[in-house]
Amino acid sequence: MNSPRPLGQPLDRVDGPLKVTGQARYAAEFHQPGMLYGSVISSTIARGRVRTLDTHPAESLPGVRLVLTHLNRPPIAGYDEPYEDADAADGSPFRPLYNDRVLYSGQPLALVVADSEELARYAGSLIRIDYEQGEHQTDLSLVLAEAHEAPAELPPARGDAESALRNAPVRLEPQYETAAEHHNPMEMHASTVFYQVDGSLVVHDKTQGVQNCQRYLEEVFDLKGQVRVLSPYVGGAFGSGLRPQYQLPLAVMAALKLKHSVRVVLSRQQMFTFGYRPRTLQRLALGASAEGRLEAITHHAIGQTSRFEDFTEHEVEWSGMLYRCDNVQLGYRLAPLDVYTPLDMRAPGATIGVYALECAMDELAHAAGVDPLELRLRNYSDLNGNTGKPYSSKALRECYAQGAARFGWTDRAAAPRSLRDGQELIGMGMATGVWEAMVMPASAKACLEENGRLVVSSATADMGTGTYTVMTQIAADAMGLPMEQVEFRLGDSNLSQAPLSGGSATVSSVGSAVLKACELLQQRILDAAQQSPASPFTGLGLEQVGFDGGELFVRSNPQTRASLGQVVQVAGHLEAEASFEAGEARDDWSTSTHSAVFVEVRVDEALGTIRVSRVVSAVAAGKVVNPKTAANQIMGGVVWGIGQALHEETLIDHNLGRYMNHNLSEYHIPVNADIPDMEVFFVEEQDDVVNPLGSKGVGEIGIVGVAAAVANAIFNATGTRVRDLPITLDKLL
Structure with a gap:
């Protein structure tokens, strides 16, 4: 009798025990001995220029290692050329500490790096900034006449709406207004940058796309092949982690300049100084x-x-x-x-x-x-x-x-x-x-280890949505394995390619890649089971066999079975990687x-x-x-x-x-x-x-x-x- 399949079942989260026991670690919870801490200093005006930045009171404190500003930041290759960001808007992206211009209230103007987070914050309070303040405008209702066409591909008009409106027996013309909203996930945005002896970086970042952050850092800082981004757990994001937020380049700037590991965590108030739902x-x-x-x-x-x-x-x-x-x-x-x-x-x-x-x-x-x-x-x-x-x-x-x-x-x-x-x-x-x-292009890898355990992986994210669980279910269902024998790994830029985790497309995209990788692995297993001339699986195609209860069996004779663990022990480690993207059928x-x-x-x-x-x-x-x-x-x-x-x-x-x-x-x-x-x-x-x-x-x-x-x-x-x-x-x- 076949065991119940997990697909479609209301199962508990596989990562739940780690989270409720505090074993799941987030971007600001990875430590290294002697690590330094950064605190961001934000602008208090909405538009203008920085005349002077008096950083001496902060720099004179014992334990303060660096006050980073636009005047002393390291050279940054990507600041003068366009760089890739999978969720960027049209225009010139914001570049922290680029120059003396202030573009909005709350803009980061300096980063204090010190031996402790408390010292960094205190030192930041001592910095004095003199501005040349310009006139600003932040009220949408006052600039409606200045609005321009959005660079959006709108569907073309159809019919004659104006004429039909004039002649309609029932007509109404309401106007609606929606407010600006900020994401406010429980976990604040944070980046922990571990500086390696060879100059490479291992970065723990709060993000919905580790590979997007990796590409961003490699291009902006000219670090091709020298950056690995990790984000195994994300404490909520709701879209705020789609773009690399400014604490990430600031932490990397400090780590490269000091050749030292640095962590930067934004305060709750600073969570209001980047993207939001627009009014x-x-x-x-x-x-x-x-x-x-x-x-x-x-x-x-x-x-x-x-x-x-x-x-x-x-x-x-x-x-x-x-x-x-x-x-x-x-x-x-x-x-x-x-x-x-x-x-x-x-x-x-x-x-x-x-x-x-x-x-x-x-x-x-x-x-x-x-x-x-x-x-x-x-x-x-x-x-x-x-x-x-x-x-x-x-x-x-x-x-x-x-x-x-x-x-x-x-x-x-x-x-x-x-x-x-x-x-x-x-x-x-x-x-x-x-x-x-x-549906977006995605890849996944499925590996059957010699102990019979299945490890499936892709560089996607889980912001509390249940990605760990549903991907485990998809893989377990495809391979006929119990959930406890399957592990899904994510949040590592070194894993198989995955899109940004957003738009309700993760299961459709990455899940389809996981399914495809498991189907390829099934063929590898069948090939391995057919190596012996006396094998009961010799000459059978994939459609003639099934996978259930951790075993390979013949559909026409379900009593003819072989343990997946036995197959892999003889054949050795078996794996398959697959990519998926939407086909022409859609x-x-x-x-x-x-x-x-x-x-x-x-x-x-x-x-x-x-x-x-x-x-x-x-x-x-x-x-x-x-x-x-x-x-x-x-x-x-x-x-x-x-x-x-x-x-x-x-x-x-x-x-x-x-x-x-x-x-x-x-x-x-x-x-x-x-x-x-x-x-x-x-x-x-x-x-x-x-x-x-x-x-x-x-x-x-x-x-x-x-x-x-x-x-x-x-x-x-x-x-x-x-x-x-x-x-x-x-x-x-």
Whole structure:
């Protein structure tokens, strides 16, 4: 009898015991005797030049080894030539300590390196900086006229949206605003650089792409073949680890100049001095028939960016693909400000753009007198309107139906302010979620060791998403081994090539490479088992044998078996490496994950306080490798979506050009008391096109649509439409 296969099972995390016992080590937890520590000194103005840097008081302290500035940094080859960064925006990337120019508030201007972290920080407080201050602008609303076309490949307009809008029986033109948000993972960004006797570097960095950091350092510092980057554990990232952050080159500069190992850890306040989700203004116009069938959509967005880079994301495209409409016009512009460049943050673009679209759809439903769920069904599309391609799979109707049934959508009152429980007004809202199911080139290696243990590896990352676990499941399932006999290794730039871990593409990409490597290893094992002329496997092809319970067996005669351990003991170490990338079969299809989110809120009529009381999220994401870790991802996304709707906003003092709430006491995020019991479930979906696993990824889809569902529920409860996130009680009142 075959043993149960692990693929699709809700298994515990294989790295869980290491994390809860403190044995998992993060970037700032690797030590060397005599290691030095760096502390970053940040600018206090938003624009100008550094006239003087008085570093003498710091340098005179015993134990201070170096104060690094633009005046004494080592020569850096890549500072004067473009260099590769897999997640860079268009423009000239920020180069720490490049010259005396100040481009934004919080910019690193110096690095103090000392015998202890405490001494480095104290010494940094003694440095005096004299500025030539220039005029700055950090308010998006004041520079809308200066915005330029974003360097984004938008789908071309189709039909005549303006004419269709003019003639539509039902028309509305709302404007929405979303706030800047910062990632704020629990683990601060840190780099520990071990300087080797031969001048090479071993770098422990908080990153979502060890090979991206490796390429970056090799190019910028002209260190080809001399850098190894390690990141076995990442304490959350949400996109903040896609680009190398500035503590990495600063730590390397100091290590090269001093020929010594150096660690640099950013403070929580300094976590607000690089990428973030940008503030945006969005203007939509929807035209529909009296029955609510869409006749026209226009969606124009303006986002903020830095003056040195143009950050773009897929913000408006969703309005052209999610519903059936013949007349669509999309626009996307950027307004440069004296701020740092924004950065991808969980479901970049979709979190913002789908929020506006799904709120507008709710407004349309109210204007047309149609139930919001029924409106979406009337405008359902089996094609991606932007490309005209059918979806490889789209179980969104099932998400709507099953989610509505579990939530009790039929109990919703159509008229706002109709449901009440004492002082609380009760409202229900819903929204659609969508995210592209991406696949990127990836490689993996599978090795069967002489003790019968399988070791699989790829240079990917695990930011708490469960990568260790699901890759172990994929390999164990393919090789017919119990989970405890399989080890997956990641987070090492010397391993097989892997893309940045983001975009919900890790399982699809690296997982497919793992599957392919295991299939090649199966052939190696069969070849080894056939070496003896008397072998019962002689002459059999791979399709005629199977792998189960740590054994190779003949399918037509399952009693004919050989232990994998016995095969490898005779043949010696067996391994296979494979690469995977999307094939031409995907070209004729559109591939996406979809979801339906249902939310109930309770609003205190007198105080205006808002409480989310119920959430149901139904997700169609193809084959779910591990429903437990996947549901955990969706729950995290829902929590963040509630935070986006009601709490999160990075506030800036535009007079100073500086963030005011750059800490976790004033940057409001949801706490346990803000989050209700939620129901997350996956709708069965078969997809033979998206990748060999049929898996679409779940990291991003969990947050998409949540803020809109919350906002729509608040309108249903109160009759007040707030279009500016976050929805705080002052706006509601």
